Amino acid sequence: MRSRGLGSQLLDLLFPPRCQVCRSFSADPLCETCRGESLFIAERRCPCCGTPLRDRAPESLPGALCADCRDGRWISGARSVGLHTGALRTAMIAYKFHSRTRIAPTFAEMIGDVARREVGGARPGLPLDRCRALLPVPLHPKRRAWRGFDQAEMLCRGLAEPLGLPVWTDALARIRETQPQTQVPGPLRRANVRGAFEARKPWRLKGASLILVDDVMTTGSTLEECARVLKYAGAASVYALTVTRAVPSWLVDADAHPGGVADA
Numbered sequence: 001m002r003s004r005g006l007g008s009q010l011l012d013l014l015f016p017p018r019c020q021v022c023r024s025f026s027a028d029p030l031c032e033t034c035r036g037e038s039l040f041i042a043e044r045r046c047p048c049c050g051t052p053l054r055d056r057a058p059e060s061l062p063g064a065l066c067a068d069c070r071d072g073r074w075i076s077g078a079r080s081v082g083l084h085t086g087a088l089r090t091a092m093i094a095y096k097f098h099s100r101t102r103i104a105p106t107f108a109e110m111i112g113d114v115a116r117r118e119v120g121g122a123r124p125g126l127p128l129d130r131c132r133a134l135l136p137v138p139l140h141p142k143r144r145a146w147r148g149f150d151q152a153e154m155l156c157r158g159l160a161e162p163l164g165l166p167v168w169t170d171a172l173a174r175i176r177e178t179q180p181q182t183q184v185p186g187p188l189r190r191a192n193v194r195g196a197f198e199a200r201k202p203w204r205l206k207g208a209s210l211i212l213v214d215d216v217m218t219t220g221s222t223l224e225e226c227a228r229v230l231k232y233a234g235a236a237s238v239y240a241l242t243v244t245r246a247v248p249s250w251l252v253d254a255d256a257h258p259g260g261v262a263d264a
């Protein structure tokens with residue numbers, strides 16, 4: 001536990017800290033029970049984009065890529081903490097839509113752990129030592145004003161120190177307001193974000209390997225569009241880190257979560 005000021009210690013006494021998901025008393029914003037109910041993404045995943053792979057699919061051969069990555073992507077690699085379901089999903093909704101920003105450092109810590117686990121791997125999906133900066137997926141200024149904070153930027157701020165990377169908030173801008181991706185059917189999501197971003201200060205991007213940070217990865221269309229724009233501006237590689245990731249359809253269809261896909 002980090003040392004905290006007298007003011008916040010007094011606040012804790014008056015309002016004992018609670019889990020941001022189940023509201024039970026807990027110093028950890030995601031209590032032990034809720035962590036236990038989170039579906040963390042384990043080893044069986046695409047080595048490039050990090051999507052969980054089913055147990056006995058052709059692509060689950062060691063080192064094989066998922067179907068989307070075999071088709072080609074702008075994103076060079078991506079990793080997420082867990083699936084967008086259960087406690088992690090509830091925690092994300094509390095964070096994004098109910099401004100429970102107290103959970104941001106916990107999320108950042110979890111993403112940091114996932115990123116550091118890649119270091120020294122045989123086929124790193126996210127070569128941290130080669131990356132130059134963290135870039136939050138930008139919010140449109142209007143949405144930022146409505147929310148009161150920028151959820152991706154806040155995650156970046158929490159990651160900067162543990163990962164030893166600067167945060168570049170001015171390298172990518174959202175120049176067009178888009179409908180939230182969650183309100184757009186899957187096949188139209190790419191078109192929805194097309195032309196929504198613009199790279200700034202391209203001299204800084206030239207030849208750089210960058211890490212995009214966002215809260216949730218759904219179809220990956222937003223991250224793909226950001227990566228496309230950054231690569232056009234000269235970036236060598238663009239990686240992505242998110243807290244959660246959409247639950248794959250084959251996992252939704254199955255009645256139970258097959259063991260080994262995600263560490264429950």
Ligand SMILES: [Zn+2]
Nearest residue numbers: 019022031034
């Ligand atoms: Zn809880």
Ligand SMILES: [Zn+2]
Nearest residue numbers: 046049066069
């Ligand atoms: Zn993949």
